[in-house]
Amino acid sequence: MPETPDSEEPRETMTIPKLAERVGKSRTLIHRLATNPAEGWPPPSFRPGSSRPEYPVAWFDRYWAARQAGIRQGRRTDLTDPPTAE
Numbered sequence: 001m002p003e004t005p006d007s008e009e010p011r012e013t014m015t016i017p018k019l020a021e022r023v024g025k026s027r028t029l030i031h032r033l034a035t036n037p038a039e040g041w042p043p044p045s046f047r048p049g050s051s052r053p054e055y056p057v058a059w060f061d062r063y064w065a066a067r068q069a070g071i072r073q074g075r076r077t078d079l080t081d082p083p084t085a086e
Contacts, residue, residue, distance in 0.1 A: 012043055013054035022057075023064055 014022065020030040034041050034055065041063075046051030 012057045013062070014051045014057050015054050019055065019057075019060055022060075 016030045016034060017027050020027045023030075033039050034044075034053070042055065042059060044055055046053060
């Protein structure tokens with residue numbers, strides 16, 4: 001997975017619903033990924049007066065591209081006959 005950003009320079013951020021809309025997935029999936037420590041998401045930032053976590057868009061784009069590249073389609077096992085013992 002991509003490294004989490006170390007610098008505190010201003011950058012574009014989005015909330016989980018906006019990130020979900022960006023990639024065409026559910027908010028639930030993105031929230032589950034964001035709250036799973038194994039996924040390596042950076043700590044969220046919060047706008048003044050808001051309780052909605054926001055994440056860097058550039059980091060998310062790299063993360064999502066790497067995640068999608070690692071997904072492989074499964075192989076159906078119900079279409080072949082089981083091996084016979086001879």
